[in-house]
Structures are given as structure tokens and as C-alpha cells.
Amino acid sequence: xxxxxxxxxxxxxxxxxxxxxxxxxxxxxxxxxxxxxxxxxxxxxxxxxxxxxxxxxxxxxxxxxxxxxxxxxxxxxxxxxxxxxxxxxxxxxxxxxxxxxxxxxxxxxxxxxxxxxxxxxxxxxxxxxxxxxxxxxxxxxxxxxxxxxxxxxxxxxxxxxxxxxxxxxxxxxxxxxxxxxxxxxxxxxxxxxxxxxxxxxxxxxxxxxxxxxxxxxxxxxxxxxxxxxxxxxxxxxxxxxxxxxxxxxxxxxxxxxxxxxxxxxxxxxxxxxxxxxxxxxxxxxxxxxxxxxxxxxxxxxxxxxxxxxxxxxxxxxxxxxxxxxxxxxxxxxxxxxxxxxxxxxxxxxxxxxxxxxxxxxxxxxxxxxxxxxxxxxxxxxxxx
Amino acid sequence: xxxxxxxxxxxxxxxxxxxxxxxxxxxxxxxxxxxxxxxxxxxxxxxxxxxxxxxxxxxxxxxxxxxxxxxxxxxxxxxxxxxxxxxxxxxxxxxxxxxxxxxxxxxxxxxxxxxxxxxxxxxxxxxxxxxxxxxxxxxxxxxxxxxxxxxxxxxxxxxxxxxxxxxxxxxxxxxxxxxxxxxxxxxxxxxxxxxxxxxxxxxxxxxxxxxxxxxxxxxxxxxxxxxxxxxxxxxxxxxxxxxxxxxxxxxxxxxxxxxxxxxxxxxxxxxxxxxxxxxxxxxxxxxxxxxxxxxxxxxxxxxxxxxxxxxxxxxxxxxxxxxxxxxxxxxxxxxxxxxxxxxxxxxxxxxxxxxxxxxxxxxxxxxxxxxxxxxxxxxxxxxx
Numbered sequence: 001x002x003x004x005x006x007x008x009x010x011x012x013x014x015x016x017x018x019x020x021x022x023x024x025x026x027x028x029x030x031x032x033x034x035x036x037x038x039x040x041x042x043x044x045x046x047x048x049x050x051x052x053x054x055x056x057x058x059x060x061x062x063x064x065x066x067x068x069x070x071x072x073x074x075x076x077x078x079x080x081x082x083x084x085x086x087x088x089x090x091x092x093x094x095x096x097x098x099x100x101x102x103x104x105x106x107x108x109x110x111x112x113x114x115x116x117x118x119x120x121x122x123x124x125x126x127x128x129x130x131x132x133x134x135x136x137x138x139x140x141x142x143x144x145x146x147x148x149x150x151x152x153x154x155x156x157x158x159x160x161x162x163x164x165x166x167x168x169x170x171x172x173x174x175x176x177x178x179x180x181x182x183x184x185x186x187x188x189x190x191x192x193x194x195x196x197x198x199x200x201x202x203x204x205x206x207x208x209x210x211x212x213x214x215x216x217x218x219x220x221x222x223x224x225x226x227x228x229x230x231x232x233x234x235x236x237x238x239x240x241x242x243x244x245x246x247x248x249x250x251x252x253x254x255x256x257x258x259x260x261x262x263x264x265x266x267x268x269x270x271x272x273x274x275x276x277x278x279x280x281x282x283x284x285x286x287x288x289x290x291x292x293x294x295x296x297x298x299x300x301x302x303x304x305x306x307x308x309x310x311x312x313x314x315x316x317x318x319x320x321x322x323x324x325x326x327x328x329x330x331x332x333x334x335x336x337x338x339x340x341x342x343x344x345x346x347x348x349x350x351x352x353x354x355x356x357x358x359x360x361x362x363x364x365x366x367x368x369x370x371x372x373x374x375x376x377x378x379x380x381x382x383x384x
Numbered sequence: 385x386x387x388x389x390x391x392x393x394x395x396x397x398x399x400x401x402x403x404x405x406x407x408x409x410x411x412x413x414x415x416x417x418x419x420x421x422x423x424x425x426x427x428x429x430x431x432x433x434x435x436x437x438x439x440x441x442x443x444x445x446x447x448x449x450x451x452x453x454x455x456x457x458x459x460x461x462x463x464x465x466x467x468x469x470x471x472x473x474x475x476x477x478x479x480x481x482x483x484x485x486x487x488x489x490x491x492x493x494x495x496x497x498x499x500x501x502x503x504x505x506x507x508x509x510x511x512x513x514x515x516x517x518x519x520x521x522x523x524x525x526x527x528x529x530x531x532x533x534x535x536x537x538x539x540x541x542x543x544x545x546x547x548x549x550x551x552x553x554x555x556x557x558x559x560x561x562x563x564x565x566x567x568x569x570x571x572x573x574x575x576x577x578x579x580x581x582x583x584x585x586x587x588x589x590x591x592x593x594x595x596x597x598x599x600x601x602x603x604x605x606x607x608x609x610x611x612x613x614x615x616x617x618x619x620x621x622x623x624x625x626x627x628x629x630x631x632x633x634x635x636x637x638x639x640x641x642x643x644x645x646x647x648x649x650x651x652x653x654x655x656x657x658x659x660x661x662x663x664x665x666x667x668x669x670x671x672x673x674x675x676x677x678x679x680x681x682x683x684x685x686x687x688x689x690x691x692x693x694x695x696x697x698x699x700x701x702x703x704x705x706x707x708x709x710x711x712x713x714x715x716x717x718x719x720x721x722x723x724x725x726x727x728x729x730x731x732x733x734x735x736x737x738x739x740x741x742x743x744x745x746x747x748x749x750x751x752x753x754x755x756x757x758x759x760x761x762x763x764x765x766x767x768x
Binding site: 214216217230232238242323327 | 595597598599600601602604605614615616617618619620622623626679707708710711712714715718719721
């Protein structure tokens with residue numbers, strides 16, 4: 001059992017993605033003394049890192065951190081990894097899963113940082129179709145562990161490491177064996193056995209697409225704009241509130257509590273507030289965040305297909321209307337020139353219909369009046 | 385027949401509304417030597433006009449123009465009028481029709497300037513319910529005859545009088561008797577016997593609500609913004625194009641040609657352009673038009689309930705999807721704190737279902753493949 005004991009003592013990491021989050025992750029692990037390899041799809045972001053053999057960090061983590069292999073060639077790196085940390089936009093997860101499927105091995109552990117809605121499930125869905133062993137566990141975190149930003153060249157500034165980040169796996173029963181392998185490395189991770197609780201609590205969904213849409217002319221013109229401070233106004237915040245309410249409703253029908261923004265801001269920043277508008281405007285860290293320059297932004301092309309689309313798709317499956325979310329998906333699609341329903345994560349595409357109906361039935365059986373339960377049971381019967 | 389001959393020779397006018405359009409209308413008629421009374425719902429806009437007994441004009445019409453009775457009391461003015469010109473936001477038409485119903489007389493002629501979608505029909509619908517004689521004709525124009533703006537106190541600047549403005553009546557067969565009474569006063573009016581051609585060609589619907597929505601944070605903050613010049617960008621124009629396409633489709637199924645923006649800009653301003661974005665940006669008159677300061681703007685509270693809502697309602701009646709229009713209606717409703725489906729003009733509220741289905745059937749019978757016709761006939765059969 002030499003390999004196994006080696007593995008648990010000193011796993012070898014591969015970080016996929018050399019953006020803000022990927023650099024912070026690589027630095028975090030290197031600082032703990034682990035060997036870290038780094039991949040990025042485009043060579044450009046790797047040039048200085050490769051030249052100097054590592055990353056310069058400032059902020060909470062400081063100094064120069066050596067990395068091992070640095071490459072844009074997945075096949076070169078994957079065989080060496082024990083734990084693969086995916087730190088790329090969730091909209092790139094599917095493509096990455098297809099590329100990884102033929103080269104991963106069953107003992108590896110994959111962690112999506114974060115998964116957005118149904119990230120781990122989509123990964124495993126693609127792996128299953130490609131015949132990847134069920135032993136390979138895919139985890140997803142609820143949010144990125146770090147608040148960080150890329151500095152010029154090979155730099156990163158890590159502003160914050162969060163105290164608590166929920167983590168789940170798909171299938172759900174793998175969470176404890178996964179957690180056992182990583183808890184000493186990531187003590188911030190909190191294992192959650194109901195994957196829906198992690199995957200549906202996608203707060204970026206509330207903030208990003210609506211605010212981008214309601215400032216889309218300014219963003220398209222490249223106007224200087226503080227995204228939260230100026231981009232969310234008393235009346236536009238009403239639309240964010242509706243998105244939040246629709247998400248809370250979807251969660252409630254599946255027995256999952258979606259954390260409201262006011263509560264999330266209190267948990268994360270210790271700020272008390274009485275309205276969503278007030279909550280967002282009181283967060284100092286938000287005040288200086290600029291809006292993206294142009295509409296080809298992750299706030300649309302990531303948050304819509306891996307957040308609003310799967311949540312709306314779940315809602316439709318259990319017969320709940322999400323008119324605000326649907327309106328945003330439609331208009332964001334026109335702005336982006338994309339059919340987000342086609343490219344996004346849907347219940348149909350992921351084969352989730354029976355699961356979602358069962359979860360809502362299981363919850364409703366104990367909670368809700370019989371009328372809704374009957375409707376859901378009828379739907380489930382049709383499905384079966 | 386003294387009264388009758390007097391009427392046709394020298395009708396007495398009552399202008400309802402003392403905003404930009406109402407002042408221009410009153411000035412236009414006074415300049416032609418007709419006696420003109422002026423009503424406004426709130427006294428404030430009438431103060432200086434009443435003090436000085438008329439309106440100062442500059443621009444195309446110049447000088448001081450005497451008015452007769454000036455009041456905020458409808459009952460005081462209506463009995464004297466031969467022709468009543470309604471120049472108020474279309475969202476106020478219904479309330480006005482209810483107030484006029486008990487005090488109008490059958491010989492009067494009412495002209496909505498403009499009606500927006502289903503203005504004359506809504507007016508007559510309310511009149512019918514209130515038992516107003518069928519002899520009283522209600523006309524609606526497609527757009528306001530003037531480009532004008534209010535000046536401080538009792539002033540108005542008339543920048544332009546349009547060459548051609550379509551006019552219809554409801555019921556449609558009244559158009560020629562109405563036209564006979566007004567053509568010498570308004571030679572610009574073009575009688576149109578198919579009221580749908582006038583009422584569905586609501587170009588403000590394409591420009592105003594979408595642009596307001598996509599700049600809603602800026603507008604809510606009261607930012608200085610040129611509505612067309614800055615507020616319509618290459619990517620946001622794609623949403624306006626979709627609204628246009630959906631309106632053209634609805635029109636086509638009813639045998640009505642909706643004028644595309646590019647063509648409308650050519651007709652109105654003589655400008656050739658290749659895209660909707662280009663068309664709007666080439667109109668010099670648009671460049672200096674500021675965005676409203678705040679979201680309680682006619683661009684939402686008028687154009688949505690009297691434009692997008694009735695058009696979407698017609699679409700649903702004949703089985704056409706208008707997802708972009710519907711998304712805008714929904715989000716504009718949240719921004720405005722209004723349920724536009726409840727307050728807006730719908731096929732149900734106006735009792736139009738049979739009419740719309742018959743019109744689409746009549747048109748499709750001669751134009752479209754039998755499959756669609758069958759579907760529509762089935763719908764009509766269900767209705768009957």
C-alpha cells in the first residue's frame with residue numbers, strides 16, 4: 001500500500017485554470033508545501049509563470065511560490081495528479097470533462113471550484129457516458145474559496161480566504177470518502193450530503209445576469225461603471241429580489257433552503273441590513289468592483305447557462321413558474337448571441353427528471369398539503 | 385340645418401391635454417382661426433395659459449394664440465365642443481373615456497392623437513358599455529402630428545408638422561364620414577379603413593420600453609444620458625430588432641404590414657441605413673434627446689400597457705409566440721411596480737377574440753398554407 005499511503009500523506013495537485021482563482025489556488029497549495037502543476041487552455045496566461053517557474057503573491061499569501069509542471073497540454077499533466085482542482089468558468093466544465101474523460105484514472109479526485117448549479121453532476125454525467133470508472137469522485141464547492149485577482153505577469157493578490165465553503169459530490173454518498181481525503185488540506189470545506197443544497201445555492205445567479213442586463217447599454221459602450229454601487233439601484237434591485245424569490249421557491253419545493261441575500265451578506269461580511277438593495281450597498285468590498293467592459297462577460301455567458309438555466313429547468317420540471325428568471329435568460333441570450341437553453345445545463349440534458357420529481361415528492365410528502373403532492377405524483381407517474 | 389352648416393364651416397375644438405402635444409395642437413388650430421378650448425387634468429399646467437388667455441409659440445408656428453375656455457373641469461368644456469382632440473398619454477385614455485361617457489353628445493367627434501394600440505377601440509368599448517350613442521365617432525391617429533416641446537409658462541415650440549399621418553376609426557366603416565369632417569382642417573391625415581394597420585403600427589413600442597429596460601439602472605440613478613445616442617448600442621439594438629420582428633410577425637398573420645424601423649426612418653427622415661442600430665444613430669433629431677430621469681416614465685407606463693401588452697395579447701390569441709415582448713413586459717412591470725397585464729389593453733378585456741381570429745382567418749384563407757388555417761379555424765370554432 002505504498003502508493004496509497006504516499007497519496008494520503010502528500011498528494012500531488014493539478015490546478016486547471018490560471019486566472020484569478022487558479023493562481024490563488026496554486027499559491028495556497030504551494031504555500032502548504034504540496035507539489036502543484038498548473039494548466040491553462042491558452043498559453044498566454046502561462047508565459048511569465050513558466051519563465052519564472054512559479055507565481056508571485058501578495059495580500060494574505062505573500063512571496064514567490066514554485067510550481068512544478070506548467071503547461072497548456074492536459075495529457076502531459078493529468079497522469080501525475082492525485083487531486084485535480086478545476087478553477088475555470090463553469091461554462092467550460094463540459095468541454096473540460098470531455099477532454100479529461102479519456103485520460104483520468106479512477107484514483108483521482110476532481111474538485112470544481114465552484115461547480116455552479118449541477119457542475120459535479122454534469123461532469124459525472126459526461127464521465128458516465130464516456131465509461132470513466134465510478135470510483136473517480138467529482139466534488140463541487142458552493143463558491144470559490146478565495147477572493148483574489150490576477151496581477152500583471154505571474155502575480156496574484158489573495159485578498160481573502162473564506163472561513164466556510166460547502167462542498168458536495170455527485171453521487172452524494174461519495175462526499176465523506178472525498179472529504180476524508182481533503183479535509184486536512186482544506187479545513188474550510190464543509191461536507192454537505194444533499195448536493196442540491198450546494199448546487200442550488202448559486203448566489204451569483206441573483207447578482208450578475210440581472211444587473212448586467214439592466215446596465216447592458218452602459219456595459220456594451222464600455223462606460224466606467226461600478227457594477228454593484230452604481231449598477232444596482234432601488235428599482236432595479238426589485239428585479240434581483242424577484243430572482244431571489246423564485247430561487248427560494250424552487251429550493252423550498254425540493255426541501256433546500258436557499259440563503260437570502262440579506263442573510264448571506266450577514267454571514268459573509270457581518271453586515272446587518274433590511275433590504276437587498278441596502279445589503280449590497282453596505283458591502284465595502286463591492287463598492288470598487290467595476291462592471292465588465294463589454295457583454296461577452298462571465299456574468300452572462302457563465303451565470304446564465306450554469307445558473308439561471310438549470311434552476312429554471314428544475315422549476316419547470318416540478319411545475320413552478322419562474323417568469324423573471326426566464327425573461328432574463330431570454331434577453332441575455334439575445335445580448336450574447338447565444339441560445340442559453342441549448343448550451344445550458346438542463347434537466348433533460350442531464351437526465352435529471354426522475355431525480356428532481358422524486359426529491360420534490362420526498363420533501364412534499366412530509367411538508368406540504370396533499371394537493372401539490374398529488375400533482376407532483378401525477379407528473380412522476382407520467383414519467384415512470 | 386343652421387347648426388349643422390355652422391358645424392362643418394367652423395367647428396369648435398376642445399383640446400384635452402396641455403403638454404407638448406396638446407399645446408401644439410391648440411396652437412395649430414388657433415392659428416387656422418378656429419375657436420379652441422383647452423382642458424388639463426391638473427391645474428398647474430394651465431396657470432400661465434389662463435392668466436394670459438393663450439399660448440406663446442415659436443418654431444414653425446410663431447406668435448401668441450388666443451384660446452377660449454381654459455379649465456380643469458371637463459363638464460364645463462365638453463358641451464361646447466364639436467371636435468374633441470385627445471392629446472394625453474394613452475395610458476390615461478380609459479379613465480378619460482369613463483369621464484366623458486356621461487357628458488358627450490352624439491354629434492361630437494373624438495380624435496385620439498395618437499391612439500397607440502387599440503386606443504379608439506378601447507374608447508368605444510367603454511362608451512358602448514356606458515350606452516353612448518353609436519353615432520359618436522372615435523378616431524385614432526398612428527402618431528402625433530407634431531414634434532413639439534413645452535416651453536416654460538405658457539409656451540410651446542413646434543419643431544415639425546408631419547406630412548402624412550394615418551387615421552382610422554372604430555368601427556372601421558366610420559372612417560370616411562369622419563374624414564369628411566376633418567380633412568380640410570388636417571390635410572396631413574390619411575384615412576385607413578383597416579384599423580389594425582394604424583393601431584398595430586406602434587413604433588414607440590420598439591424603441592421605448594426595451595431601451596428604458598436596458599438602461600434602467602442609469603435612468604433610475606438619474607444619470608445624464610442621451611436616450612437614443614448612448615442608450616442604444618450595437619448589442620442592445622439586437623433586442624429592439626427582436627421586438628420589431630415579433631411585431632412584424634403578428635401583423636403578417638393579420639394581413640397588416642408593420643413598417644420596419646429602417647423603412648420608417650427613411651420615410652420620416654429621408655435617411656438610408658442598413659441596420660436598425662445604424663438607422664437610429666443616423667437620425668440627427670434623436671441625438672440630443674435625453675433619457676427620462678427616473679423610471680416613472682411614459683416609455684414604460686404608457687408604451688407597455690398600450691403597446692406591448694395588446695400586441696402580445698393579439699399574438700397569444702392567434703397562437704404566435706412573442707418571447708422578447710413578454711420578457712420586457714414582465715421586467716418593466718417589476719421596475720414600475722405595476723401589473724401591466726392587469727392594467728394594459730388585452731384582447732380579453734376589449735372583447736376582441738372573435739374579431740382577431742376572424743381577421744387572421746380571413747387573411748390566411750387567401751395567403752397562407754392550409755395547415756395554419758386549420759389550426760386557426762379550430763381555435764375560432766372553439767370560440768364560437
